[in-house]
Amino acid sequence: MLLILTHENSDFDAVASLWAAHRLHPEGVPLLARRLNRNVNQFLTLYWGVFRYRRQDDWRRQKIDEVLLVDTHALPSVRGLRPQTPVRVIDHHEKEMVRPEWRVHVDPVGATTTILAEMMQQAGLKISSEEATLFLLGVYEDTGNLTYDTTTSRDVRVAAWLLENGADLSAVRRFMEVPLTAEQQQLYERLLTAAKWHHIGGHAIVVAAARGADDFDDEISSVVGRLRDALLPPAMFVLVALPHRVHLIARSNEESVDASAIARAFGGGGHSRAAAATIHETTLQPVLERLLDLLEEKVQPVVRVSELMSHHVKTVQTSDRIADAAGEMQRHGHEGFPVVDEGGRLAGLLTRRAVDRAITHELGHLPISQIMKPGRYTVRPSDSIVHLQEIMIEEGWGQVPVVAENDPERLIGIVTRTDVLQQLMRPDKRGRKPNLVEQLQQAFDPNLWRLIEAIGREAATLHLPIYFVGGLVRDVLLGKRAVDIDIVAEGEAIGLVDWLVRRFGGKQHTHQRFGTAKWMLSPEVWKKIRGGAAAGEEDGVSLNHLEQTTAIDFVSARTEFYEEPTVLPTVVRGSIKLDLLRRDFTINTLAIRLDGAHLGELLDFYGGLRDLEQGLIRALHSLSFIDDPTRILRAVRFEQRLGFTIEARTLELLENSIELLPRVTGARLWNELAQGFAESDPAAVMRRLAELGVLTQLDPRLCWSEAAAAAFIRMGAVLADPAWSAAQPRIGEAGVYLLLWLADHPHPVQEAVVKRLRLSKEMATVLEKLHELLHALAALPAGAPASQVEKLCRPFADFPAALLAARVWLDGQPAAGQLDRYQHRWRHERTEISGHDLRAFGLEPGPWYGEILDQILAARLDGKIATTAEERALLADLAREEAARLAAETARETPTTRQPDRGKNGE
Numbered sequence: 022m023l024l025i026l027t028h029e030n031s032d033f034d035a036v037a038s039l040w041a042a043h044r045l046h047p048e049g050v051p052l053l054a055r056r057l058n059r060n061v062n063q064f065l066t067l068y069w070g071v072f073r074y075r076r077q078d079d080w081r082r083q084k085i086d087e088v089l090l091v092d093t094h095a096l097p098s099v100r101g102l103r104p105q106t107p108v109r110v111i112d113h114h115e116k117e118m119v120r121p122e123w124r125v126h127v128d129p130v131g132a133t134t135t136i137l138a139e140m141m142q143q144a145g146l147k148i149s150s151e152e153a154t155l156f157l158l159g160v161y162e163d164t165g166n167l168t169y170d171t172t173t174s175r176d177v178r179v180a181a182w183l184l185e186n187g188a189d190l191s192a193v194r195r196f197m198e199v200p201l202t203a204e205q206q207q208l209y210e211r212l213l214t215a216a217k218w219h220h221i222g223g224h225a226i227v228v229a230a231a232r233g234a235d236d237f238d239d240e241i242s243s244v245v246g247r248l249r250d251a252l253l254p255p256a257m258f259v260l261v262a263l264p265h266r267v268h269l270i271a272r273s274n275e276e277s278v279d280a281s282a283i284a285r286a287f288g289g290g291g292h293s294r295a296a297a298a299t300i301h302e303t304t305l306q307p308v309l310e311r312l313l314d315l316l317e318e319k320v321q322p323v324v325r326v327s328e329l330m331s332h333h334v335k336t337v338q339t340s341d342r343i344a345d346a347a348g349e350m351q352r353h354g355h356e357g358f359p360v361v362d363e364g365g366r367l368a369g370l371l372t373r374r375a376v377d378r379a380i381t382h383e384l385g386h387l388p389i390s391q392i393m394k395p396g397r398y399t400v401r402p403s404d405s406i407v408h409l410q411e412i413m414i415e416e417g418w419g420q421v422p423v424v425a426e427n428d429p430e431r432l433i434g435i436v437t438r439t440d441v442l443q444q445l446m447r448p449d450k451r452g453r454k455p456n457l458v459e460q461l462q463q464a465f466d467p468n469l470w471r472l473i474e475a476i477g478r479e480a481a482t483l484h485l486p487i488y489f490v491g492g493l494v495r496d497v498l499l500g501k502r503a504v505d506i507d508i509v510a511e512g513e514a515i516g517l518v519d520w521l522v523r524r525f526g527g528k529q530h531t532h533q534r535f536g537t538a539k540w541m542l543s544p545e546v547w548k549k550i551r552g553g554a555a556a557g558e559e560d561g562v563s564l565n566h567l568e569q570t571t572a573i574d575f576v577s578a579r580t581e582f583y584e585e586p587t588v589l590p591t592v593v594r595g596s597i598k599l600d601l602l603r604r605d606f607t608i609n610t611l612a613i614r615l616d617g618a619h620l621g622e623l624l625d626f627y628g629g630l631r632d633l634e635q636g637l638i639r640a641l642h643s644l645s646f647i648d649d650p651t652r653i654l655r656a657v658r659f660e661q662r663l664g665f666t667i668e669a670r671t672l673e674l675l676e677n678s679i680e681l682l683p684r685v686t687g688a689r690l691w692n693e694l695a696q697g698f699a700e701s702d703p704a705a706v707m708r709r710l711a712e713l714g715v716l717t718q719l720d721p722r723l724c725w726s727e728a729a730a731a732a733f734i735r736m737g738a739v740l741a742d743p744a745w746s747a748a749q750p751r752i753g754e755a756g757v758y759l760l761l762w763l764a765d766h767p768h769p770v771q772e773a774v775v776k777r778l779r780l781s782k783e784m785a786t787v788l789e790k791l792h793e794l795l796h797a798l799a800a801l802p803a804g805a806p807a808s809q810v811e812k813l814c815r816p817f818a819d820f821p822a823a824l825l826a827a828r829v830w831l832d833g834q835p836a837a838g839q840l841d842r843y844q845h846r847w848r849h850e851r852t853e854i855s856g857h858d859l860r861a862f863g864l865e866p867g868p869w870y871g872e873i874l875d876q877i878l879a880a881r882l883d884g885k886i887a888t889t890a891e892e893r894a895l896l897a898d899l900a901r902e903e904a905a906r907l908a909a910e911t912a913r914e915t916p917t918t919r920q921p922d923r924g925k926n927g928e
Contacts, residue, residue, distance in 0.1 A: 023049035028093035037159025038091035041137035060199040092133040131176040134159030150187030157188040223323025223405035227254040232262040262305040277321035327402035330434040331596035344385030357420040369393040458621035481617025486511040494611040514575040536577035639668040646678035654693035682718040687779035695755035704733035732761040750822030760826035790823040808879030853889040862900040
């Protein structure tokens with residue numbers, strides 16, 4: 022026999038799961054627990070004719086072949102149940118300690134009823150309206166009417182299915198809102214009187230402990246629900262002492278306050294939002310003391326303002342004009358500014374709404390003081406997010422200035438309503454947040470990591486937040502090795518580098534205008550970082566190897582705004598949050614903090630980690646491609662490099678902005694194309710650009726051909742040949758890829774692309790040379806002798822990129838083999854004799870010197886001669902022929918001597 026069981030003090034989720042399991046296993050017996058919640062008991066009394074559970078009083082000892090536990094991991098005591106009886110578990114709670122031989126099915130949904138209802142759907146079972154009502158009660162009760170944080174989309178879909186199958190919402194409301202009994206009301210009043218607020222880890226937690234009446238035999242969870250509704254605490258823990266036991270009921274709305282962790286410590290269970298335990302203790306006070314100790318131990322610290330704030334707040338003065346403030350808001354995208362008086366003291370807050378209304382009424386000439394919200398409401402970095410919310414709610418300030426811990430007059434940052442909402446709406450990622458310190462260590466050479474740690478310690482000394490940002494963070498999270506090291510400082514990067522040079526040595530190159538600095542590392546720096554170890558090696562890493570990292574770039578956090586679409590932005594100093602906002606896609610907006618105790622902290626203001634995990638390329642805002650259309654090419658590059666997908670809305674924005682590409686300068690477009698050519702699969706990048714219509718924006722006649730794609734793929738194999746890789750074309754590999762792309766386009770199209778991309782004169786010349794070379798090779802016979810090939814290729818020797826592109830393009834054709842032999846051997850062939858030898862033969866210098874030497878080289882290339890003696894013999898023949906030719910020409914050019922005309926009578 023299969024016995025189906027659930028937990029004591031059964032709620033609707035328990036009894037609904039019990040019946041759903043019985044529907045799935047009709048042979049099983051659904052045995053009710055001894056104690057049911059009062060509203061559950063009332064429901065079953067009314068609907069007992071529909072739901073034929075077995076009550077404990079009706080249970081008789083019999084052989085149990087298997088147990089199915091639902092909505093619990095705890096096996097209750099039942100007559101006939103043996104320790105070796107096989108057990109299956111279906112539950113939505115986090116997995117607790119169970120026997121290893123048990124089969125456990127746990128799904129992280131809001132209610133166990135959801136799991137079993139899905140199984141019924143899959144099995145194609147039909148349910149009655151009464152069953153649908155019971156199941157909906159189970160889902161609603163454990164998800165707080167689908168409002169608890171543990172609610173999932175699966176719970177919502179199941180609720181919809183139950184409504185479609187006739188669930189009665191009026192019955193659900195009636196049994197979810199059962200009034201308290203007189204005994205429950207008395208307990209409620211005792212708990213309300215005993216309730217105390219405790220501030221633990223920055224959280225406001227209610228703890229209420231009271232003794233129930235000796236004869237109390239009613240449900241406690243309903244009392245706790247009413248108490249929770251009255252006090253509205255973020256978390257609440259209730260202890261009720263009854264004869265021989267103490268009941269713990271835990272409720273929490275805070276991610277950092279795990280109700281189940283506390284309940285498990287007392288031998289109970291549940292999930293993070295609702296849990297309970299029965300403690301076999303006769304005295305209330307020791308249990309209360311242990312509860313308070315556990316809360317101090319297990320409650321995670323609350324989020325602080327320091328984790329949300331943006332540094333280096335921008336302010337306006339009371340005397341500034343409203344119109345000027347409107348311009349600043351438009352430039353920076355801020356919703357408000359703190360207002361300071363002439364002494365720099367906080368005077369109030371200026372909101373975008375107030376500015377917009379003033380501008381609408383043509384009051385832009387007035388001073389800000391006339392429309393600002395007066396007041397001096399501030400928070401400190403150590404204040405909790407709860408305190409921040411209270412200020413925002415009570416005072417109506419959507420942007421609250423942050424002041425220094427020990428100096429309430431010094432503004433150091435700002436925190437906004439958006440910051441709070443992003444924190445509150447962030448999904449619970451406990452257990453999935455990567456160990457970023459560990460991943461950073463894996464991404465860097467050990468000694469280079471020591472240097473980064475040292476930089477972080479020095480920055481902490483200066484109270485200067487520093488970060489890795491963008492692509493480096495993205496690649497670290499993807500498990501790739503770090504290559505280029507750039508550090509963003511939320512403050513003066515130049516001052517930090519100056520400090521590092523004085524502290525460790527090296528040199529610095531700075532650009533005051535851009536707030537950037539380069540720390541040039543020296544052997545002295547590495548010796549100090551390695552703790553003064555002997556120069557040469559340590560941990561198997563030589564100093565010479567370390568010196569491959571010769572410099573680290575530092576930049577001050579910046580923000581930017583676009584005066585006009587498609588033009589380069591204006592850049593000004595800003596916070597790290599604004600610095601990340603100016604980037605292209607969410608996956609490039611991640612940052613890792615490096616200074617002091619913050620080492621390894623991940624900043625994710627814009628959902629970059631989520632998109633990285635889901636493999637999506639998502640633009641930060643709807644004007645992203647309008648501001649900078651080159652991001653279109655960048656989106657494709659990242660999509661192909663990472664194997665990601667351009668998110669649907671981003672793809673729509675991209676396609677709508679393609680027509681702006683003609684307004685972008687050729688130099689910027691060529692820079693993006695060159696970076697695409699540098700990808701591991703540039704053919705995939707070009708194919709995607711063609712699909713999206715990007716290439717025809719450069720010239721309507723441009724296309725992407727399969728021949729070009731094949732040539733791109735062959736490029737790597739050809740460059741693996743040392744003879745070709747040593748050619749080192751001055752236009753770079755990107756230039757060669759451009760030649761291959763344009764190789765099968767008509768010459769007018771090639772010229773148009775050169776003009777549109779503003780390519781260098783050298784690039785244009787090489788493209789023309791490739792055009793000439795391919796035409797010449799096309800006319801070359803398949804069996805042409807070496808001398809003919811060498812003579813054809815010789816004029817292109819100064820254009821190795823053209824030769825390389827032709828070799829790749831013609832791969833598989835006879836001309837490709839001829840180019841290979843030219844590159845490997847024929848271009849290196851030289852004659853042993855020279856012009857001196859020709860002079861020794863009595864030949865006067867002239868153009869025929871080159872012709873004779875070419876003939877000797879051709880004979881050597883074609884295998885007709887091989888030694889110096891044979892060269893000299895051939896030279897002798899050629900010299901004699903040349904001498905004879907010259908003599909004949911001289912004879913023809915010498916005029917015949919004319920005899921005097923003696924006339925007819927000329928004796």
